[in-house]
Amino acid sequence: METLFNHLTTKKEYADKPARVFDRGRSVRLHWVRHHLEVRKKENMLHFTVKEPEGFRTYIYDRDEEYVVVLEPLRNGISYYLLSAYKLEGKDAQRNKIERKYKRRWSETL
Numbered sequence: 001m002e003t004l005f006n007h008l009t010t011k012k013e014y015a016d017k018p019a020r021v022f023d024r025g026r027s028v029r030l031h032w033v034r035h036h037l038e039v040r041k042k043e044n045m046l047h048f049t050v051k052e053p054e055g056f057r058t059y060i061y062d063r064d065e066e067y068v069v070v071l072e073p074l075r076n077g078i079s080y081y082l083l084s085a086y087k088l089e090g091k092d093a094q095r096n097k098i099e100r101k102y103k104r105r106w107s108e109t110l
Helices: 002-009 024-028 032-037 092-109
Strands: 010-012 020-022 045-052 055-062 067-073 080-087
Touching: 002 010, 002 020, 002 024, 002 080, 024 080, 032 055, 032 067, 032 080, 045 092, 055 092
Parallel strands: none
Antiparallel strands: 010 020, 045 055, 055 067, 067 080
16 A cells, blocks of 8 residues: 555656655645546546556546546456556646557557
8 A cells, every 4th residue: 555655646757767756746636536536527538448568557537637547457357456646747748648548549449
């Protein structure tokens, strides 16, 4: 539980270093995870699963808030591990990354 909490409240400062630093933005939005998992908001949301090198990942993306919750399905197919949750920051490229994953998901199923 401590590892998950640390992951939800910190971020990598440098991509090439494993160290993580406290992220106030993630921390103040920690309560958003439950809100999004309980699907209280239905408009302008994306829910999708894609196959990635690490395995299948399920994304819940709030387009209005630019907030992402990342889940990994358990083997039983009913439950999930919470992997990460964060607000997208920076340039539009980060938002587009989630949108591209969503579009890729659709092209894989066709």
